Amino acid sequence: MANKYYFKKKNTKxxxxAFYNLENLFDTKDDPKVLDEDFLPNSEKRWNRKRYEKKITKLGTVISNIGFLKTRKPPILVGVAEVENRKVLEDLVTTKHLKNKDYGVVHFNSPDERGIDVGLLYQKQHFEVIASENIPVLVDNQNGERDYTRDILWVKGVLNTEEVNILVNHWPSRRNGAELTAYKRITAAEKNREIVDKITLEKTDAKIIIMGDFNDDPYSESIKKHLVKNDLFNPMEKLLTRYQGSLNYRSQWNLFDQIIFSNNFHKYEQGKHCFSDAAIFDKDFLKTYKGRYKGNPFRTYVGRKYTGGYSDHFPVYIRIKYNV
Known part of the structure; x- marks a missing residue:
């Protein structure tokens, strides 16, 4: 009995x-302003209400379990990518595993042509939003025309009793080749750097968390050379191996999903938060259990074939300690 009590007490602080790419979380309604035709009831994918509700219930199950074995509670902050609008996030936080967790939602519409955005879920009892803003990432394609990509979501708030800045990202894809599109992700990295510099100019000891699907690995030029300077730390560098990552493409693991933070999370101070550890949430129930893609993230669709899974990405997370 004493051990059980000690276990709970030890983890209360x-x-x-977490960060989670939700893989095309679209509703079933046609939005004439975006390219959502693939995710409608009359599309080839036959995306309907039943499939939508099954997906958000599954995603709610995942989110409620991220880090739970270590903290005995769901994540207090969850950055998300690939969501069509605010309504899908509101639906998500009212699914059976999240509805009693009192999550709030921060979301802005991005100019992305497919209509997919980033967002932030936060537990209201632990986080209070002070301000939020969407910041455009201005990149051109090879023809010199603007390539409309996802905005950066900047949220300033009070985490427990400490002010924290959170940047949620979904950088331009590698669709036309990693090397040919690298300049776009470098631009996104530089825009994050610009925001970090602006924050620290106003408050030198500001706490900052940068998370997202960067479409680049921890050692890619965009992150290693253009984002992570002496003031930032990337705990994800040690997590990517030949056998583990957050997504798998052509039998190769990548770790595009990352959480980076300011170095002051390494400092122990009373009334402040400090870093504990980082991990990929890749439990067996999130993996394809047989066949060609065995061990890969269990996704909702493979091509146009409905498989009924979760996402083509595993979530990633960090654990922090609140020093009271």
Missing amino acids: HYTI
């Missing part, structure tokens, strides 16, 4: 912060 630990919290999880």
